[in-house]
Amino acid sequence: MGAIKQWNPKERVREFSLRLVEWASETGTPGEAAFAPKLAGLLREIPYFRDHPDQIRLVDSHGDPMTKSVVAVVRGRGSRTLALAGHYDVVSVANYRELASLAFKPDELLAALMADLESRRLNAAEQRALDDFRTGDFLPGRGLLDMKSGIAAAIAVLAAFAEDPDRQGNLVLVATPDEERNSRGMRSLRDALPVIATDFGLDIAAGINLDATSDQGDGTEGRAIYRGTIGKALPFGLVIGHSSHAGYPFEGISAQLIASEVTKAIEGNPALCDTSDGEISPPPICLECKDLRGGYEVTTPERVWIAFNWLSHRWGPRDLLDRFARAVGQAMEDAIGRFNEHARAYAALLGMPQSAPAASGEVITIEELRTRLRLIGGDVALARIGALESRLRDCDDPLMLTRTIVNAMVTEAGVIGPAVIVGLSSLLYPSVRLGLGDEHRAFAEAVESARLAFEAAGGSPVKYREYFTGISDMSFFGHRPAVDDSSFVADNTPASALVDTVRQDVLSFPVVNIGPWGREYHQRLERVHVPYAFDELPRLLREIVSCVLA
Structure with missing residues (x-):
C-alpha cells in the first residue's frame, strides 16, 4: 500500500479526462468512429506501449462508418488477469443549446454555465448546480461523468501498473463504443475476447466496469462498489x-x-x-x-x-x-x-x-x-x-x-x-450479480481487502450497493446467459436485429462496477465530482488491482 499511498494521480487523470472529452464521440456519429484510433495514440504515449505497440489492438465493432473497441494489455508474471472496461460514446450535446460548442471543453463550459446561472432566476436544480460549481469540486462537460473520467482513471492505473518492474499478473483495459444505444461495442468485444485472451496467454479472473453513478447528496451513495447491475426488458x-x-x-x-x-x-x-x-x-x-x-x-x-x-x-x-x-x-x-x-x-x-x-x-x-x-x-x-x-x-x-x-x-x-x-421490443439487458462460486467469492474477498486498505490509508468511505441502477455494458461484460433464456428471448423478439446472439465460447468471470460519481448525467448540467473521480477512484482501483493480482 505504501507506493499507492504516495502515488498522486490527480493531475494525470485530469489531463487524460480533458483530452478524452475533447474528442467528440456522440453515439452514431463520425466522432465516435474516429475515437478509437485517437485513444490508441494516447496510450502509445505511455512508455510501456511505446516499447510494446503490439499490445494495443483495435477490434471491429459495427456501424457505418465502422467503430472499433480498444484493447490494451500490460503483461506481468503469470497468466492471471484483471480487465477494466468502459465505454467512450456519449449522448447528444443538443440539450446544451447555445452552449453546445463548449460541451467538450469543460473549463470553458464551466465559466459559461456559471455566468449563465448567475445572471438569472434559478429553479432548485439550477441553484444546486451553481452551488456545486462554486465549491470548485465539480466540473461539467458532455461525457466527463458518463464516463470518460472513469476511462481516464483506468489509463492512469494501467500506466502505474506498467511502471512496476515486479508486477504480478496482467492488466487489460477495454474501451468500447455504443453503450448508449445497444451495447454493440461491448457485445462484439465480448465475442472477440476469447481469441485475444488466447493470443496473449491471459486467464481473465475478474473484471471492473467503470460506469458512472448519480448522487444528489454528499457522495455517500456515489462512492460505491456495485455487486451487480439491473436488468432491462421492453x-x-x-x-x-x-x-x-x-x-x-x-x-x-x-x-x-x-x-x-x-x-x-x-x-x-x-x-x-x-x-x-x-x-x-x-x-x-x-x-x-x-x-x-x-x-x-x-x-x-x-x-x-x-x-x-x-x-x-x-x-x-x-x-x-x-x-x-x-x-x-x-x-x-x-x-x-x-x-x-x-x-x-x-x-x-x-x-x-x-x-x-x-x-x-x-x-x-x-x-x-x-x-x-x-x-x-x-x-x-x-x-x-x-x-x-x-x-x-x-x-x-x-x-x-x-x-x-x-x-x-x-x-x-x-x-x-x-x-x-x-x-x-428491444435488446434484453440481463441482470447480473456476483455469485457464490469460488471465483466470485475470491474476487469479492480481494475487493473487500482493497476497500479496507484504501479507507485505512485515508480514503473516503466506500459502500457496497447490490445493483447498479442504470442500463450498462455490465450486463454483457463477463456474462454468458443460459441457453434456455437465449432461446426464449429469440422466440419472442420479433426483430432478429434486437436479439443478442451469444457464442457459447464467450468468457465468463465475475464483474463489479466502480466508477465516478456526479449529478445529472446526460443533462445540460452534467458534472463530475472531481476529488473522487481524479484522485480517490484511481487510488481505489489501483489497490484492487494489487489485491486481485497478488
Whole structure:
C-alpha cells in the first residue's frame, strides 16, 4: 500500500479526462468512429506501449462508418488477469443549446454555465448546480461523468501498473463504443475476447466496469462498489380491438379502451417490482402508446401499440414476460367486462335489446403468432416478414422497428380481436450479480481487502450497493446467459436485429462496477465530482488491482 499511498494521480487523470472529452464521440456519429484510433495514440504515449505497440489492438465493432473497441494489455508474471472496461460514446450535446460548442471543453463550459446561472432566476436544480460549481469540486462537460473520467482513471492505473518492474499478473483495459444505444461495442468485444485472451496467454479472473453513478447528496451513495447491475426488458402489447362506428359504439370494442386498461394496470404498479438482496427495482412504466391508424376516421381504433420499460433483479425473461402476459390478460378481461356492462345499461336506457356482447379476448405471444403465421401463410408469408425487416435494417428505433414488424405479422396471420400480441421490443439487458462460486467469492474477498486498505490509508468511505441502477455494458461484460433464456428471448423478439446472439465460447468471470460519481448525467448540467473521480477512484482501483493480482 505504501507506493499507492504516495502515488498522486490527480493531475494525470485530469489531463487524460480533458483530452478524452475533447474528442467528440456522440453515439452514431463520425466522432465516435474516429475515437478509437485517437485513444490508441494516447496510450502509445505511455512508455510501456511505446516499447510494446503490439499490445494495443483495435477490434471491429459495427456501424457505418465502422467503430472499433480498444484493447490494451500490460503483461506481468503469470497468466492471471484483471480487465477494466468502459465505454467512450456519449449522448447528444443538443440539450446544451447555445452552449453546445463548449460541451467538450469543460473549463470553458464551466465559466459559461456559471455566468449563465448567475445572471438569472434559478429553479432548485439550477441553484444546486451553481452551488456545486462554486465549491470548485465539480466540473461539467458532455461525457466527463458518463464516463470518460472513469476511462481516464483506468489509463492512469494501467500506466502505474506498467511502471512496476515486479508486477504480478496482467492488466487489460477495454474501451468500447455504443453503450448508449445497444451495447454493440461491448457485445462484439465480448465475442472477440476469447481469441485475444488466447493470443496473449491471459486467464481473465475478474473484471471492473467503470460506469458512472448519480448522487444528489454528499457522495455517500456515489462512492460505491456495485455487486451487480439491473436488468432491462421492453415488453410490448399490440392491442387488437374490433372497430365500430362512433354512432354505434357497442357493435365492436375499441383497442384504445383495452390499451388504457392495460396501462392503468401496469404503469408504476409496485406489485410488479422485482426484489432481491434487500433492494427493490423501479416499477414498469409506459414508454410508448400509439394508435396505428394513418389518418382521421369516425370509428374506434382497431390497433393500439403500447410498450413498457421494465427493470428487474432476479426475474429472467421468461418470468418477466409471463407476468406481463398475465397482467395484460386480466386488464383486457376487466376492460371487456366493464364495456359489456355499459352496453347493457345503454340498451336499458333505450328500452331496446342489448347488441351482442364483446367477445372475450386472448393473449398471443410472438412465438405463438409465428406459429399461426406459418400455418396460414407458410414460408412465403414468413419470407415477406423477413424482407420487411431487411428493409428496416438501418432503423435505430427499436420500438418503431418492432411495431412495424408485428403489425405486418398480425395482418398476415389474420388475427381478429379482441386480442393482445405480447413480446419483447428491444435488446434484453440481463441482470447480473456476483455469485457464490469460488471465483466470485475470491474476487469479492480481494475487493473487500482493497476497500479496507484504501479507507485505512485515508480514503473516503466506500459502500457496497447490490445493483447498479442504470442500463450498462455490465450486463454483457463477463456474462454468458443460459441457453434456455437465449432461446426464449429469440422466440419472442420479433426483430432478429434486437436479439443478442451469444457464442457459447464467450468468457465468463465475475464483474463489479466502480466508477465516478456526479449529478445529472446526460443533462445540460452534467458534472463530475472531481476529488473522487481524479484522485480517490484511481487510488481505489489501483489497490484492487494489487489485491486481485497478488
